[in-house]
Amino acid sequence: MASAVLVCVAVMLVPVTREGVLDAWCEVTGQGCSRLEDPRRDYDGASGWRERLTPEEAATWGNYIALGDSYSSGEGAGEYAEGTAASGGCRRSANAYPERVADSFDFSGQLGFFACSRQRGEAMLQSLGETKSQIGRVTAHTSLVTIGIGGNDLGFTTILKKCMLRVPLMETTACSDQEERIERNMRAFDSTFEDIVDEIRERAPDARILVVGYPRLFPTDPEGMYYTLAPHDQEWLNHMLKRFNKQVRQSTAELDAGIVEDRQTGSVEYVRMYDALKGHEIGSEKPWLNGVLLGDFADGVRVDHGTFHPNARGHRAFSEQVLQRLEEGPDRALYAAQETLDNASPEVLAGELD
Numbered sequence: 001m002a003s004a005v006l007v008c009v010a011v012m013l014v015p016v017t018r019e020g021v022l023d024a025w026c027e028v029t030g031q032g033c034s035r036l037e038d039p040r041r042d043y044d045g046a047s048g049w050r051e052r053l054t055p056e057e058a059a060t061w062g063n064y065i066a067l068g069d070s071y072s073s074g075e076g077a078g079e080y081a082e083g084t085a086a087s088g089g090c091r092r093s094a095n096a097y098p099e100r101v102a103d104s105f106d107f108s109g110q111l112g113f114f115a116c117s118r119q120r121g122e123a124m125l126q127s128l129g130e131t132k133s134q135i136g137r138v139t140a141h142t143s144l145v146t147i148g149i150g151g152n153d154l155g156f157t158t159i160l161k162k163c164m165l166r167v168p169l170m171e172t173t174a175c176s177d178q179e180e181r182i183e184r185n186m187r188a189f190d191s192t193f194e195d196i197v198d199e200i201r202e203r204a205p206d207a208r209i210l211v212v213g214y215p216r217l218f219p220t221d222p223e224g225m226y227y228t229l230a231p232h233d234q235e236w237l238n239h240m241l242k243r244f245n246k247q248v249r250q251s252t253a254e255l256d257a258g259i260v261e262d263r264q265t266g267s268v269e270y271v272r273m274y275d276a277l278k279g280h281e282i283g284s285e286k287p288w289l290n291g292v293l294l295g296d297f298a299d300g301v302r303v304d305h306g307t308f309h310p311n312a313r314g315h316r317a318f319s320e321q322v323l324q325r326l327e328e329g330p331d332r333a334l335y336a337a338q339e340t341l342d343n344a345s346p347e348v349l350a351g352e353l354d
Helices: 002-012 018-029 055-060 097-104 121-126 156-164 176-203 231-261 312-328 338-343 346-353
Strands: 050-053 063-068 111-113 142-148 208-212 267-271 334-337
Touching: 050 055, 050 338, 055 142, 055 208, 055 312, 055 334, 063 097, 063 346, 097 111, 097 142, 097 312, 121 176, 142 176, 156 176, 156 231, 176 208, 176 231, 208 231, 208 312, 231 267, 267 312, 334 338
Parallel strands: 063 111, 063 142, 142 208, 208 267
Antiparallel strands: 050 334
């Protein structure tokens, strides 16, 4: 009853608008505070402490840092940067989507391309403080972060091997028998993912963080066998990737809602990739995903690391999805701290990237 009286008094003291009522309710109850207010209004005695930006402005005022695993480094897309294609290298490709995104906009800073083949989310957290840390390359004047991570935490390479190298050859449940273990890995990754985003935001609270999903590997209605993978195996693999993408998408939305609720700057946004290669999956006439690639036969039969990874055309499709998200932005306003923007000089940007 007392709260209701206070709200009524508060409403009489503010303009009779929906925004005024929401402000009053927020001040009295601490609820309904999810509206991200115009920064030109004085809320905490610090009017103008942040600036509202267009989606493009919010992504390009600083440096762009690209993080993630082999699907972000460009494994399988060829034209690898010098020193990255050797055994154990990160295999960063000139055809990878971060390179295409960086070339498509006039960033005030530069691209810091640190995605690395075989990277796991758990290892990203464990390496914090080390020189090899990907997250450690994110700094205060990073305006855009793209990150694709999680496939290695699920053990997807191992999953595929067990699916394909089945004994006996026609064992029908070699794939689906792994589902329980995958579900455990998915649950474990949920907290890992949140910790990764929190670490990135701690270093770059004004950045737009674009979380890049994984593509469907096979057609939605496979017509026949692919090596030892029967149609139902291909459908199962598609289904598990879709479930994982959904989990990450939901976590991303929750994290961004928290930013809005707390009236913070920056964003966390999901980039849907599941249908990005539609019509060009493995086994199609013109695939944008590599199928089974066999390596050098000198030491026996070896499956190349680029197997089941996007080729150069696939990464072009990836970049189109990322660019669309970059241009459209989330369904809300975007802000960056005025002090951060004022300090983002060319010298500061170059120094942080070095």
